[in-house]
Amino acid sequence: MKNLSLQNIKTLKSVKESVILVERLRIFICNFATETIQYKTMELIKDKKFGGERPLFACHDLRLENVTITDGESGIKQCQNMEAYDCKFYGKYPWWHVDKSYIENCYFALGSRSAIWYSNDMVMKNSRIDGPKFFREMNNLELENVEITDADETFWKVNGIKLKNVKLHGGTYPFMFSENIYVDGLESDSKYVFQYCKNVEIHHANILTKDSFWECENVTVYDSVLDGEYLAWHSKNVRLVNCHLAGEQLLCYTQNLVLENCTIDPMCDRMFEYSTVEADIKGHIENIKNPTSGHIIADSIGSITIDENVRQPNNCVIEVRK
Numbered sequence: 001m002k003n004l005s006l007q008n009i010k011t012l013k014s015v016k017e018s019v020i021l022v023e024r025l026r027i028f029i030c031n032f033a034t035e036t037i038q039y040k041t042m043e044l045i046k047d048k049k050f051g052g053e054r055p056l057f058a059c060h061d062l063r064l065e066n067v068t069i070t071d072g073e074s075g076i077k078q079c080q081n082m083e084a085y086d087c088k089f090y091g092k093y094p095w096w097h098v099d100k101s102y103i104e105n106c107y108f109a110l111g112s113r114s115a116i117w118y119s120n121d122m123v124m125k126n127s128r129i130d131g132p133k134f135f136r137e138m139n140n141l142e143l144e145n146v147e148i149t150d151a152d153e154t155f156w157k158v159n160g161i162k163l164k165n166v167k168l169h170g171g172t173y174p175f176m177f178s179e180n181i182y183v184d185g186l187e188s189d190s191k192y193v194f195q196y197c198k199n200v201e202i203h204h205a206n207i208l209t210k211d212s213f214w215e216c217e218n219v220t221v222y223d224s225v226l227d228g229e230y231l232a233w234h235s236k237n238v239r240l241v242n243c244h245l246a247g248e249q250l251l252c253y254t255q256n257l258v259l260e261n262c263t264i265d266p267m268c269d270r271m272f273e274y275s276t277v278e279a280d281i282k283g284h285i286e287n288i289k290n291p292t293s294g295h296i297i298a299d300s301i302g303s304i305t306i307d308e309n310v311r312q313p314n315n316c317v318i319e320v321r322k
Helices: 002-038
Strands: 043-046 049-053 060-065 068-073 076-085 095-104 120-129 136-148 156-168 179-188 198-208 217-222 225-227 236-241 244-246 255-264 276-281 284-289 293-298 300-305 317-320
Touching: 255 284, 284 293, 300 317
Parallel strands: 043 060, 049 068, 060 076, 076 095, 095 120, 120 136, 136 156, 156 179, 179 198, 198 217, 198 225, 217 236, 225 244, 236 255, 244 255, 255 276, 276 293, 284 300, 293 317
Antiparallel strands: none
16 A cells, blocks of 8 residues: 555656656747747838938838938838838938837948937947937947947937947037946047936047036946046946046045046146045146045055145045055
8 A cells, every 4th residue: 555655656656757847848839939920020111212301211121231211301200110220321310219229330420410319129230320410319229349439419218228349429418317327348538428317338538528427427437548637426336447537627526436446647726626535546736625524545645635625524534544
């Protein structure tokens, strides 16, 4: 009787395992069938020109190769699941309200201003943009090896930006009001970059402008050059690691500021005014003025200004490394 019970247990266990295996197989087949039903072969348009107003309105599952959008408006609008390769865009507003798109080796001319707005889940690679006011009111934008020659008012109110090896030239206020930004490789001489941004992580950047990172929150910058006066004023939770800083009156009115192994240009003065700061500076810093609290250490310090206008608690420890 005991042996029979053990055999029954083994049989029941085997049946249970078989049921689980069959159920897993059923789920796999159902998922595969669903994906197969949902998959659609993309329609191809190649070596064509389109002009006028809304020539490709409300298209979906469309691949464009060597297509030119000439003068006109809203060439591609209210579309979904679009791809563009080796295409040229000359008309105004050529890519609005487009969800899920991939763009590679494309050119956007000066006349294609305000070209890409209100579009989500976009990847752009190996492309050039000469028009201003690109990328606004978007979610999930990824750029790689892209050059923007007029970055005026570009990347406004974008949630989820990922940039790799991107160049920005000219224009003002790129990245205004954007958040959740990751950058690896950025060259920019555009004015007033990264203002009113949140959750920003930057690696290997060379940024030349004043007023960068103004009134931002949760910013970390690694291995970069930040050259321009009034860096990160009125910002919170700013961390700079292995960076070189240049410009006047840097990092003032900044709360929860951290510098790790950073170097400071000899011409910098009046740094850290009214900031709470933890700074480990490699080399010399010329002038420190009225930090509110924290700890600053450097290899050498030119001068320290603590006057009657310092804010309380006025307990920042400033010292030369021994």
